[in-house]
Amino acid sequence: EAEVAQSPRYKITEKSQAVAFWCDPISGHATLYWYRQILGQGPELLVQFQDESVVDDSQLPKDRFSAERLKGVDSTLKIQPAELGDSAMYLCASSLEGIQPQHFGDGTRLSIL
Amino acid sequence: GIQVEQSPPDLILQEGANSTLRCNFSDSVNNLQWFHQNPWGQLINLFYIPSGTKQNGRLSATTVATERYSLLYISSSQTTDSGVYFCAGGTSYGKLTFGQGTILTVHP
Numbered sequence: 001e002a003e004v005a006q007s008p009r010y011k012i013t014e015k016s017q018a019v020a021f022w023c024d025p026i027s028g029h030a031t032l033y034w035y036r037q038i039l040g041q042g043p044e045l046l047v048q049f050q051d052e053s054v055v056d057d058s059q060l061p062k063d064r065f066s067a068e069r070l071k072g073v074d075s076t077l078k079i080q081p082a083e084l085g086d087s088a089m090y091l092c093a094s095s096l097e098g099i100q101p102q103h104f105g106d107g108t109r110l111s112i113l
Numbered sequence: 114g115i116q117v118e119q120s121p122p123d124l125i126l127q128e129g130a131n132s133t134l135r136c137n138f139s140d141s142v143n144n145l146q147w148f149h150q151n152p153w154g155q156l157i158n159l160f161y162i163p164s165g166t167k168q169n170g171r172l173s174a175t176t177v178a179t180e181r182y183s184l185l186y187i188s189s190s191q192t193t194d195s196g197v198y199f200c201a202g203g204t205s206y207g208k209l210t211f212g213q214g215t216i217l218t219v220h221p
Contacts, residue, residue, distance in 0.1 A: 033207070041214075042201070095207060096153075100207075101158050104158070
């Protein structure tokens with residue numbers, strides 16, 4: 001089965017800088033999710049897209065985080081400015097529709113110095 | 114929101130042993146999934162199981178939706194089963210709330 005592609009795998013940057021993550025879901029998957037996973041915890045949903053529309057962004061810190069999925073396919077998550085507390089694994093997942101098995105990419109491990 | 118409680122938090126086994134992991138939900142869910150996160154951080158979907166029983170090789174899962182819990186069974190464990198096992202559930206369209214995970218270590 002095709003995989004969810006994410007890049008970069010690792011990102012090290014200084015606080016107050018901008019950082020961006022990219023995700024390409026499994027072909028045909030209408031629903032795309034961005035999660036943040038802090039070490040030792042389970043993933044937490046940041047934003048959910050259905051095609052190009054945001055379904056849930058209640059946990060997204062909108063003062064510094066933004067997400068888009070302009071053509072309903074790939075997606076970008078941005079942080080501006082980055083803070084020390086943003087260090088975490090950022091995971092992208094996709095599913096055919098909402099209530100269906102979710103498949104995850106390998107994630108981007110972000111370290112803020 | 115939904116609370117997800119997993120037990121045990123840690124589990125250490127010898128290769129070949131069997132184990133049962135449990136997941137309790139604070140409210141009814143219509144979307145329940147089990148995942149394995151390997152030591153490299155990759156999250157693999159094991160089961161989509163809002164109710165009933167499913168089996169995949171040495172792994173099986175059972176969800177009793179009316180009592181708001183799910184069980185994951187691992188038989189004849191192997192060192193490659195090591196990692197963190199997460200259950201996640203939800204009621205709204207696709208959104209999943211994850212538990213804190215069970216850390217499984219299988220020794221040869």
